[in-house]
Amino acid sequence: MISADESAGGMFRRWPFFQRLLSWTKPYAPFERGSREYERYDWNSLLPEEADNRALMTTIMDGTSYYPSRPEMERNLATFAERTKLAVRYGCRWTTTRRDDDRWVLETTDGEYRCQVPIFAVGVSQPWRPAMPGIEDIPHYADTRPAETYAGKRVFIIGKENSGFELATGFLQWAKQIVLASPSAAKLSINTRSLVGVRARYVQPYEDHVLAGGVIVLDASIERIERTGAAYRVHTRRSDGSGDLPFEVDDVIAATGFTSPLLDLPRQGVATVGRNHLPAQTPFWESASTPGVYFGGTIHQASPGLRKHGIPSNSGGVNGHRYNGRILARRVAEKHFGITVDKPVVAKAEVVSYLLREVTSAPELWHQKSYLARVLIRDEKRGILDDGILPLQHFLDSGPADAVAATLEENPAGDIYPVLYTRRGGVSTEHDLAPNPLHDFRTREHEAAVVDALTGLFL
Amino acid sequence: MRSAPDDITETLAGLAIFADLSRPELERVAHTLEERYFAQDERVLRQGLSGSGFYIVLEGEAAALADGRRVNVLGRGDFFGEISVLLGEAPVADIVATRPLRCLMLAGDRLEEFLKSNPRVCYRILQAEARKLRNATRRST
Numbered sequence: 001m002i003s004a005d006e007s008a009g010g011m012f013r014r015w016p017f018f019q020r021l022l023s024w025t026k027p028y029a030p031f032e033r034g035s036r037e038y039e040r041y042d043w044n045s046l047l048p049e050e051a052d053n054r055a056l057m058t059t060i061m062d063g064t065s066y067y068p069s070r071p072e073m074e075r076n077l078a079t080f081a082e083r084t085k086l087a088v089r090y091g092c093r094w095t096t097t098r099r100d101d102d103r104w105v106l107e108t109t110d111g112e113y114r115c116q117v118p119i120f121a122v123g124v125s126q127p128w129r130p131a132m133p134g135i136e137d138i139p140h141y142a143d144t145r146p147a148e149t150y151a152g153k154r155v156f157i158i159g160k161e162n163s164g165f166e167l168a169t170g171f172l173q174w175a176k177q178i179v180l181a182s183p184s185a186a187k188l189s190i191n192t193r194s195l196v197g198v199r200a201r202y203v204q205p206y207e208d209h210v211l212a213g214g215v216i217v218l219d220a221s222i223e224r225i226e227r228t229g230a231a232y233r234v235h236t237r238r239s240d241g242s243g244d245l246p247f248e249v250d251d252v253i254a255a256t257g258f259t260s261p262l263l264d265l266p267r268q269g270v271a272t273v274g275r276n277h278l279p280a281q282t283p284f285w286e287s288a289s290t291p292g293v294y295f296g297g298t299i300h301q302a303s304p305g306l307r308k309h310g311i312p313s314n315s316g317g318v319n320g321h322r323y324n325g326r327i328l329a330r331r332v333a334e335k336h337f338g339i340t341v342d343k344p345v346v347a348k349a350e351v352v353s354y355l356l357r358e359v360t361s362a363p364e365l366w367h368q369k370s371y372l373a374r375v376l377i378r379d380e381k382r383g384i385l386d387d388g389i390l391p392l393q394h395f396l397d398s399g400p401a402d403a404v405a406a407t408l409e410e411n412p413a414g415d416i417y418p419v420l421y422t423r424r425g426g427v428s429t430e431h432d433l434a435p436n437p438l439h440d441f442r443t444r445e446h447e448a449a450v451v452d453a454l455t456g457l458f459l
Numbered sequence: 460m461r462s463a464p465d466d467i468t469e470t471l472a473g474l475a476i477f478a479d480l481s482r483p484e485l486e487r488v489a490h491t492l493e494e495r496y497f498a499q500d501e502r503v504l505r506q507g508l509s510g511s512g513f514y515i516v517l518e519g520e521a522a523a524l525a526d527g528r529r530v531n532v533l534g535r536g537d538f539f540g541e542i543s544v545l546l547g548e549a550p551v552a553d554i555v556a557t558r559p560l561r562c563l564m565l566a567g568d569r570l571e572e573f574l575k576s577n578p579r580v581c582y583r584i585l586q587a588e589a590r591k592l593r594n595a596t597r598r599s600t
Contacts, residue, residue, distance in 0.1 A: 131466060183483065184490035221486040239487040271559070273496040275467065280496035288498040289559065304495065308510035310566020370510075397502050409510070412568035430508050430549075 001086065002108060004093040008081045009074035011125050017144050018170040020067040022162065022199050023317050025057045027066070031361075033058050039363035043319035044068055046080045047326065053083050067201070094122075097264050104292070117336050119328070120265070120279075121296030124316070128259040128276050132158075134225030138232070138252040141167065150174045153250040156234050158222055160186040164255035165202035168215060178205060179247055181218040183239050193414055196312050220245060225252055260299050268293070278302035283391035284331045285324060294332065300324050305371040305393050311410050313371040323364045323372060327389060343385040346376060351384060351458050352450045355406045356442045359418035359433075364389045365408045373405035373421070376458070384458055392421070400426035402457055418446070420453045467494065467563070470517055474536045476587065479579035488580075491573065492563035497521075497556040504540055504554040511550055512567045513540045519560035525552040532557070541584065544570045 003010070016022070021044070027033075029041035034054040039047070044057040057076045061068050068076065081088060092110040097118075099105070106113045127140040139145075141163045147170045154177045157164045165186075168178050180186070186206065187197035198206065208215035220236035223244075234247040259276040266272060271289035273280040279295055280288040281303035287293040295302075300315035303324075314320030333339040346354055358374045359365060365372060375387040375395055387403070395405040405421040409432075417435040421428050431453040433446055451459060467489040471477045477485060492515070497503055503521060504511050515538045523531035523539070530552060533539060543550040544567040565573055574581040 182490065183486035219487065221483045237483045239483050241481055241484060271496055273561070274494045280498075282498065282501075288496055288501075304493075306510070307512065307564070307566065308508075310510075310512065310568055396505060396508070411510075428505070428508070432509070 001088045002092040002094065002106075002110070002113065003088055003090050006090050007078060008088070009077035011123055012070045012074040012077070014142070015125065016070070016163075016166055017141065018147075018166055019069050020065060021070070021073055022067065022195075022201065023319060024066045025061060025068060027058050027061070027063070036363060037361045040361070040366045043317065043367075044073060044076060046077070046318070047322050048080070048084050050084070053080065056080055056083075094263065097268055099268070117292060117294060117332050119294040119296045119332070120260075120262075121299070122261050124258045124260050124276070124278065124298045124301070126259050126261045127254075128257050129254050130256055130275065132222055132224070134227075135222075135254055135256075137227060138225060138254055141253060141255045144253060147171060147174050150251060152176050154248070155179070156181070156232070156247055156249040156252045157255050158182065158252065159255035159257065160184075160198070160217065161255070161257065162198055162202060163257065165198045165205055167253060167255055168205035169202045172204065172208070172215075177214055177216070177249075179216045179218060179234075179249070180205065180209075181216075181220050181222060181234075181236055183219065183221045185219055186217055192310075193410060194312050195314055195317060218245070265290075265293065273302055283393040283397075285328050292336075294328060296325060296328065297321055305391065306396075308370040308409055309411050311369055313369075314367050315371070319367045320371075323368055323389065327372070327391065330388070341388070343377075343379075343387055345382055346384045346386050348384060348458065351376065351454065352447055353442070355404070355420070355450055356418075356446055359406050359408055360439070360441045362389075365406070369416070370407055370409045370419070373407040375403060375405045377401050377403040378458065395423075396421060396428050399423075404454060404457065420450065422453055422457050424457055467492075471563075474515065474517075476515070476536070476538065476580055476583040478583065480577070484577070488577065491569075492565050495562045495564045497560040497562070499556055499558055499560075501556050501560075502553055503556060503560070503562065504543075504550045504552070506551060506553045507549050509549050510567065511540050511543050513544055513565045513570050513573075514538060514554070514562045515564075517561045517563060519556060520558045521554050521560050522557045523552045523554055538584070538587070540567075541570065543567075 023043040025044045026041040029038055031037035042055055045055050056079055060072050060075050092108050094106050094108050096107040103114045104118045127142045129135050150171050151174045153175055155171055155175045156179045157167055160180050160182045164180050168180055171178055189197035189199050205215045209217040219239040223235040223237050226233045232249050232252045236245045257276055260278055269290040270287045271280045279302055282288050285295050285300055285303050298316050300321045305313050315324055330341055372389050373392040373395055375390045377385050377387050379385050392407050403423045407419050409419045410416050415435040418433040418441050420431040433449045468485045471485050471489055516533055516535055521533045522529050539554055
């Protein structure tokens with residue numbers, strides 16, 4: 001493992017700007033810290049094999065918030081790296097990439113590295129700006145000054161996602177006026193029922209807008225930005241076609257998001273997707289256009305899975321991609337190094353209760369709804385085997401083996417419910433189970449539904 | 460095909476169903492839809508599975524396969540998935556990328572709001588559906 005940073009957790013020495021993360025760790029939860037079930041309530045700890053190093057974040061946070069501060073998150077990662085004795089070469093910056101027969105060669109500031117399988121976990125933290133006249137002359141979110149320097153200023157923020165609303169929240173007690181503008185309406189996480197959208201912590205500016213309290217949230221395209229002496233003139237055009245709207249402001253900030261530093265990977269054939277040009281990936285986080293190149297960490301958000309009912313994965317956060325990482329390690333081991341993992345036998349009499357226990361408390365399924373699934377397969381010699389947690393999309397599009405995948409899904413009404421996908425003779429069938437207001441699916445009704453779905457397959 | 464287009468708005472402006480939109484309206488649409496990339500042979504929609512979305516092809520080619528039988532070929536500017544979303548039913552065909560495919564996607568539960576807030580796009584889609592119906596009627600008579 002090589003890293004351009006000088007130590008672990010480099011991103012958290014810079015962002016988020018206003019200090020606290022959006023991912024929580026609840027020290028007190030219905031399950032014991034360090035247990036698998038507890039991971040559902042701890043979004044920030046990484047997943048070691050050794051029990052002693054689990055739920056590390058709970059030992060680091062000072063208890064003043066269930067959102068860790070930047071230094072706490074940095075310490076969490078550094079502690080993990082130290083205690084698990086990860087071999088990392090820091091201060092080693094990847095510069096170019098090339099193929100040499102069956103090897104990838106990474107040129108770095110510390111010489112050349114050769115490998116069969118590169119995994120690029122370079123984050124989504126390089127400032128990105130859309131094409132827009134004048135945007136090159138204004139600071140990006142990453143260049144925001146200390147909040148008090150905006151005292152009495154009129155601040156125009158381009159972008160209405162979390163980073164824009166985070167800045168607006170931090171400026172509320174300082175700025176004279178705050179304008180947040182982008183072409184489409186702001187999405188709130190409580191409406192999208194996902195981590196896509198402005199998180200509840202940052203909704204205060206939106207309420208100020210609704211109550212006409214000095215914040216303006218505007219749906220408009222930014223036509224151009226002009227410098228006028230010490231100020232700026234921002235020319236906007238309303239998205240509803242109701243005309244142009246110019247703003248005279250003291251500061252403009254581009255909260256327009258981040259991309260990944262892919263360097264020369266596009267020249268190696270790596271296709272990109274979306275406004276932020278992230279690498280397009282297969283369900284196993286391999287480049288969709290350049291086989292053998294893999295990605296790790298938050299870049300996994302560009303492998304969207306099924307997006308059933310529009311619900312995205314949580315792969316843009318530690319709570320989601322930490323599970324993808326385990327699967328990725330297994331995939332690379334199996335596909336490129338011929339290493340197979342053991343698939344334990346599940347007794348026929350245990351199948352129903354096992355699946356219901358998984359959909360009730362498996363953290364992988366709760367953090368990655370309709371994205372990851374518990375998979376059981378039928379083996380002619382050994383019986384029913386546990387194939388582990390796998391990408392649901394892979395399950396639906398692979399192999400003829402008789403099998404079942406158990407996952408959790410959410411419909412547009414906000415109901416969360418288990419779904420079984422059975423595969424017989426290569427044909428997949430969906431079985432939606434009933435939701436439960438307490439999210440406990442270990443009921444007689446659910447048992448009967450699972451038995452019904454698996455009869456003739458496993459039972 | 461390798462890189463995502465720098466300006467989705469420009470790409471949208473060249474598609475028939477968005478032909479009536481002004482620049483600000485195109486920008487709003489571009490920010491509403493999500494770009495997706497599918498490798499060759501990857502499935503986009505799955506026959507019989509719920510919770511799908513509405514897709515517009517930007518680049519590449521896909522085939523519609525009903526029970527494994529090819530029933531249609533889709534290319535730039537074509538759209539699919541709207542029937543299952545509007546009827547609240549699972550798709551009746553697989554959609555499979557036959558070449559690397561770049562699409563815009565809208566989650567199914569947002570299609571109604573999208574069509575209501577973009578009546579000119581809705582009208583263009585209706586025209587396209589009318590052509591499909593006419594052609595299907597001709598084929599069956």
